Amino acid sequence: MQDYDVFSRCHPAVNFLFFAAAIVLTVVLFHPAYLLVSLLCGGAYYAVLRRARCGRTFGFLLIAMVLVAAVNPLFNTLGETTLFTLFGRPYTWQALCYGGCAGMMFAAVSLWFLCGGIVMTSDKFTSLFGAVIPAISLVLVMVLRLIPGYWRKGKQIAGARKCIGRSGAGTRKEKIQGGMDVLMALSGWALEGSVVTADSMRCRGYGAPGKRTSFQIYRFTGRDRFITALIAVTLAAAIYAAAGGSARAAFIPAVSVAEVAGFRPILGLAAYAALLLIPTFYSIREAILWHSLRSKI
Amino acid sequence: MNTKKSSWRFWLSLVILLVLVPLTVLVFSRFDRKYYLAGLAIIVLTTAAFFLHFESRKPQARELVILAVLCALAVASRAAFAAVPHFKPMLAIVMLTGIAFGPEAGFLCGAISGFASNFIFGQGPWTPWQMFAYGIGGLLAGLFAMWGILKKAPKGWKDVIILTVFGFFAILLIVGPLLDTSTFFTVATSYDTSSVLAVYLAGVPVNCVHGAAVALTMLLFGRPLLERLQRIQIKYGMMEP
DSSP states (O other), rough: OOOOGGGGOOOHHHHHHHHHHHHHHHHHOOOOHHHHHHHHHHHHHHHHHHHGGGGHHHHHHOOOOHHHHHHHHOOOOHHHHHHEEETTTTEEEHHHHHHHHHHHHHHHHHHHHHHHHHHHHHHOOOOOOOOTSSSHHHHHHHHHHHHHHHHHHHHHHHHHHHTTTTSSSSSHHHHHHHHHHHHHHHHHHHHHHHHHHHHHHHHTTTTTTOOOHHHHOOOOHHHHHHHHHHHHHHHHHHHHHHHHTTTTEEEEEEEEEOOSSSSSHHHHHHHHHHHHHHHHHHHHHHHHHHHHHHOOO | OOOOHHHHHHHHHHHHIIHHHHHHHHHTTSSSSSSHHHHHHHHHHHHHHHHHHHTTTTOOHHHHHHHHHHHHHHHEEEETTTTTOOOOHHHHHHHHHHHHHHHHHHHHHHHHHHHHHHHHHOOOHHHHHHHHHHHHHHHHHHHHHTTTTSSSOSSHHHHHHHHHHHHHIIIIIIIIHHHHHHHHHTSSSSSSSSHHHHHHTHHHHHHHHHHHHHHHHHHHHHHHHHHHHHHHHTTTTTTOO
16 A cells, blocks of 8 residues: 655654644644534544544544533533432533533544554654653663564464473463463573673673764754744744633533634634644645656656 | 764664753743644653663674563463463563563563554554553662562462562552553643542552463562573573673
């Protein structure tokens, strides 16, 4: 399948900046219109990244959203308008509205985290933070490399045990005991190997005196500079509008939501949408470009 | 061997813990909707402080590799129990790391294995909370070992039983509620005590199952792993890492 997502090929710092801005703004700008924009943009980018495989997540998030909205008034009994009484506690309209916004926030933040998890792969993360926390980044790289190996080794040990009649099947107790035996064999093997790895690292100069440089595979190109500027401008506009109170919303005791009318609120919402649509826009542009160029050949 | 410490990282970690965290609390107490962001900010800052402090010590290769191996074992331990549903032994290994190598190693092992496992099972809004909660689990075990309540080399059944009981209650009272807090903050405005209690009580059954798995792993696996870690230290002449 053709990969149209330009944004995931950008510099990790740009990716990180975007997702940090998206997540923090979604949490801070607790206003129905802003939350809806964030939810839709997050959904759009997730659909771009996952294509046909996004349906299940959307279904799950929709259920979670409705659940959070419906459950919130059970915990939060403040608010003027009582819809009905449940378990002797008032179920209020204001709490339901708040719950609806909280549900949207939950779904939107989840979507941005999911997109971030797809775009910010572990190699990007370690390349970005390798200079600040070199040892931790190295440990993370080693862990991510070791896990599949241990996973396989665990299966091999279980297989070998099966051959001598200890399949690990049976009652729950036998299964757990079998798992413990595998874990014991695995840990002994892994710990012995660790010393060899460490000695080899030391012999090849890890921890030697002198300044260490780190290899950087990602370069900050003109496109990265342009996208960073775009993020900065839209972010500044959104913050400017929000600072003027256009993203203010209060639910308790009565619902009072700032109207989206006038220059500053509309500018704020538009800038917010523009910011969150940057990756989706680049993907769609790339797809159109690809198809239009291909048809000419 | 380079023994010079990286001092700016050490001072930065101190500044974060002593200045930035209280400042965050102060700033957010003036805002209206503060809970989720304030919690997140404090967690991220604390984790960063731990990471920077570890970096400032310029850790040696053996220390790094042992830490990486234990983190990977913690994550991969799930594979050994694929046949048993809901059996998560990960935190038991994190706690045993804390007991054997101290509170700092325990925190790092918890935070890193939480982060790494989320690269496999999917990142989400819970990632920072999970890293922090698992880290605190390892840190607590390390502290209890430092105070001599948990033994680095358990001898009789008594020591093993203490390990088991510690594992269960650490999950039920500390790590589980910390994980529940992340769900709680996403839907919270202003709560009265009864609602807070209700949210935490709703998490008790899940935490009990989790705690039981960890306790069982501690009971059966605690002593062998601690002995193995000691053996490695003696066999290859490693001092306190």
